[in-house]
Amino acid sequence: xxxxxxxxxxxxxxxxxxxxxxxxxxxxxxxxxxxxxxxxxxxxxxxxxxxxxxxxxxxxxxxxxxxxxxxxxxxxxxxxxxxxxxxxxxxxxxxxxxxxxxxxxxxxxxxxxxxxxxxxxxxxxxxxxxxxxxxxxxxxxxxxxxxxxxxxxxxxxxxxxxxxxxxxxxxxxxxxxxxxxxxxxxxxxxxxxxxxxxxxxxxxxxxxxxxxxxxxxxxxxxxxxxxxxxxxxxxxxxxxxxxxxxxxxxxxxxxxxxxxxxxxxxxxxxxxxxxxxxxxxxxxxxxxxxxxxxxxxxxxxxxxxxxxxxxxxxxxxxxxxxxxxxxxxxxxxxxxxxxxxxxxxxxxxxxxxxxxxxxxxxxxxxxxxxxxxxxxxxxxxxxxxxxxxxxxxxxxxxxxxxxxxxxxxxxxxxxxxxxxxxxxxxxxxxxxxxxxxxxxxxxxxxxxxxxxxxxxxxxxxxxxxx
Amino acid sequence: xxxxxxxxxxxxxxxxxxxxxxxxxxxxxxxxxxxxxxxxxxxxxxxxxxxxxxxxxxxxxxxxxxxxxxxxxxxxxxxxxxxxxxxxxxxxxxxxxxxxxxxxxxxxxxxxxxxxxxxxxxxxxxxxxxxxxxxxxxxxxxxxxxxxxxxxxxxxxxxxxxxxxxxxxxxxxxxxxxxxxxxxxxxxxxxxxxxxxxxxxxxxxxxxxxxxxxxxxxxxxxxxxxxxxxxxxxxxxxxxxxxxx
Numbered sequence: 212x213x214x215x216x217x218x219x220x221x222x223x224x225x226x227x228x229x230x231x232x233x234x235x236x237x238x239x240x241x242x243x244x245x246x247x248x249x250x251x252x253x254x255x256x257x258x259x260x261x262x263x264x265x266x267x268x269x270x271x272x273x274x275x276x277x278x279x280x281x282x283x284x285x286x287x288x289x290x291x292x293x294x295x296x297x298x299x300x301x302x303x304x305x306x307x308x309x310x311x312x313x314x315x316x317x318x319x320x321x322x323x324x325x326x327x328x329x330x331x332x333x334x335x336x337x338x339x340x341x342x343x344x345x346x347x348x349x350x351x352x353x354x355x356x357x358x359x360x361x362x363x364x365x366x367x368x369x370x371x372x373x374x375x376x377x378x379x380x381x382x383x384x385x386x387x388x389x390x391x392x393x394x395x396x397x398x399x400x401x402x403x404x405x406x407x408x409x410x411x412x413x414x415x416x417x418x419x420x421x422x423x424x425x426x427x428x429x430x431x432x433x434x435x436x437x438x439x440x441x442x443x444x445x446x447x448x449x450x451x452x453x454x455x456x457x458x459x460x461x462x463x464x465x466x467x468x469x470x471x472x473x474x475x476x477x478x479x480x481x482x483x484x485x486x487x488x489x490x491x492x493x494x495x496x497x498x499x500x501x502x503x504x505x506x507x508x509x510x511x512x513x514x515x516x517x518x519x520x521x522x523x524x525x526x527x528x529x530x531x532x533x534x535x536x537x538x539x540x541x542x543x544x545x546x547x548x549x550x551x552x553x554x555x556x557x558x559x560x561x562x563x564x565x566x567x568x569x570x571x572x573x574x575x576x577x578x579x580x581x582x583x584x585x586x587x588x589x590x591x592x593x594x595x596x597x598x599x600x601x602x603x604x605x606x607x608x609x610x611x612x613x614x615x616x617x618x619x620x621x622x623x624x625x626x627x628x629x630x631x632x633x634x635x636x637x638x639x640x641x642x643x644x645x646x647x648x649x650x651x652x653x654x655x656x657x658x659x660x661x662x663x664x665x666x667x668x669x670x671x672x673x674x675x676x677x
Numbered sequence: 678x679x680x681x682x683x684x685x686x687x688x689x690x691x692x693x694x695x696x697x698x699x700x701x702x703x704x705x706x707x708x709x710x711x712x713x714x715x716x717x718x719x720x721x722x723x724x725x726x727x728x729x730x731x732x733x734x735x736x737x738x739x740x741x742x743x744x745x746x747x748x749x750x751x752x753x754x755x756x757x758x759x760x761x762x763x764x765x766x767x768x769x770x771x772x773x774x775x776x777x778x779x780x781x782x783x784x785x786x787x788x789x790x791x792x793x794x795x796x797x798x799x800x801x802x803x804x805x806x807x808x809x810x811x812x813x814x815x816x817x818x819x820x821x822x823x824x825x826x827x828x829x830x831x832x833x834x835x836x837x838x839x840x841x842x843x844x845x846x847x848x849x850x851x852x853x854x855x856x857x858x859x860x861x862x863x864x865x866x867x868x869x870x871x872x873x874x875x876x877x878x879x880x881x882x883x884x885x886x887x888x889x890x891x892x893x894x895x896x897x898x899x900x901x902x903x904x905x906x907x908x909x910x911x912x913x914x915x916x917x918x919x920x921x922x
Binding site for chain 1: 710711774791802803810854874888899902904906907
């Protein structure tokens with residue numbers, strides 16, 4: 212690798228191996244042999260070419276904020292970091308798009324296009340550090356996807372180096388229309404079809420007006436009913452988020468904020484667009500909440516208020532460090548109308564397994580993020596967390612939902628996902644993998660077990676963990 | 678070889694063919710307004726799905742009141758998805774590809790599913806989205822689950838209709854915003870145009886854009902589309918026997 216890319220772009224050694232052994236899904240670790248830092252598509256191609264020559268797996272990695280182990284080098288080999296591909300190559304305000312390298316941080320794209328009154332809509336909670344390459348590979352969401360859609364709706368074209376070290380381009384700057392669209396596969400492929408190096412992103416106009424309200428409820432049930440009711444009244448808020456009392460108590464401790472006493476849950480509702488539209492939508496949403504028994508409504512009069520109202524949502528997970536030393540955040544989706552039943556289940560399963568659980572999630576999308584908090588030093592706790600997580604995912608499938616709304620399958624959910632597939636469904640998925648990952652070296656053992664060794668590996672890990 | 682045929686609403690855009698026709702028959706329709714989704718068989722008409730959704734205050738963002746071109750030449754659900762046609766609300770609500778959440782398709786002779794019947798899911802490859810806009814070449818669609826929208830979106834849109842179709846040919850062009858004015862100046866016999874989505878419907882064949890696509894009587898054609906190789910790879914992987922045209 213040093214011969215191909217130069218000393219400066221290759222790192223190895225114990226410290227590097229430890230740092231790159233996992234992403235934010237830290238339960239499972241595998242040390243890579245080295246990490247390379249190409250600066251562009253060509254250098255990425257050289258690195259992949261070398262991996263193929265010496266038959267070593269390669270795995271692309273952005274900021275490592277992924278929550279399902281998608282960039283863990285399960286079979287060792289080379290981590291291809293995109294961190295030095297950090298240039299915004301072009302901003303085209305007329306055609307409302309921008310060309311960026313894969314390692315550019317989401318927030319930096321937004322900073323660069325803001326002067327043109329434009330924004331890149333996907334806003335995962337990690338947006339101040341996560342990269343565009345990661346967003347594309349994970350098809351990232353965020354609080355505002357309820358109205359604006361996920362990353363798939365905001366990528367026009369991607370350049371990638373495939374598993375044969377060929378540079379391929381998927382998509383077009385002119386969106387929509389006829390023809391098979393290979394970009395649909397690339398977005399959300401979790402780095403298994405190639406290494407994305409550059410992309411044209413779609414930009415949307417920033418809203419003229421943003422109206423934000425934080426609404427308190429004395430029961431979980433009334434808050435959840437309000438979620439369904441808001442949408443039933445024909446309003447699609449830009450964001451509709453829910454936080455339960457456990458999140459609030461953590462945030463109160465961490466930031467000294469006060470929330471209405473006796474609140475079991477808060478809904479954060481944001482409506483945006485043209486002034487009149489945003490105002491009338493937030494009014495309808497608040498009315499819907501009051502009809503469902505809301506006990507307190509606070510609205511933002513200015514940007515500072517708005518930021519304060521968002522504190523619990525934006526910083527809630529971080530604040531949970533106050534509740535216990537270890538937190539595992541889960542991710543599942545259910546049809547919105549089944550939220551009451553699902554939340555009851557989550558609280559019950561936590562109690563059954565003697566775990567703490569806090570819920571902070573995208574209620575409008577029916578996308579749950581139960582956070583189990585615990586002390587992993589207590590013997591048997593990790594096993595109980597895994598059992599509770601699995602029960603939650605099984606329940607999502609039982610209620611007609613999905614095992615992941617944002618975090619991806621990665622390593623974490625291969626088993627729980629494949630359980631929900633028929634043999635034909637799985638064949639549809641493997642057809643894609645086999646068509647594009649010809650060398651079998653591209654991020655092996657993710658999404659679907661694509662090699663004999665993956666099954667062995669799963670057995671080993673499952674055995675160790677349970 | 679076989680060809681998937683729906684109600685024939687877009688027949689004017691297909692080459693004449695003597696191939697055996699495969700006609701999807703699934704007319705099941707299930708609206709779940711509280712979950713903001715609807716699941717429909719490929720043979721359900723767009724008019725039927727809109728009528729069913731309207732009763733619960735919802736819709737798909739397709740305007741049937743503005744005439745055929747701006748309604749995307751509405752026929753059946755299968756046709757809507759397979760052709761991914763432009764329409765009057767494209768700029769605000771995207772193309773059908775953005776509303777599709779789950780599909781059941783015929784894959785090498787067997788029914789297979791991809792996606793999830795919820796408004797958000799990132800489980801696995803979005804294989805179903807390959808069928809959207811495929812014009813049937815990967816095989817037939819059996820059912821589609823869409824996300825739905827509030828009924829009031831049907832009063833939106835900035836598309837302009839200049840004249841009615843009167844039996845003439847129809848050509849559709851989409852290009853970059855930076856090239857739209859030039860394309861509009863050169864277009865002849867314009868039926869309608871939609872500035873926000875950079876789409877023009879005309880009677881005469883438009884000049885090929887430097888970037889974008891044209892749909893016309895003989896099918897569609899992209900200019901400078903870079904992913905042709907990947908498209909061919911997908912077609913080969915999904916239909917190795919070349920069963921579907």
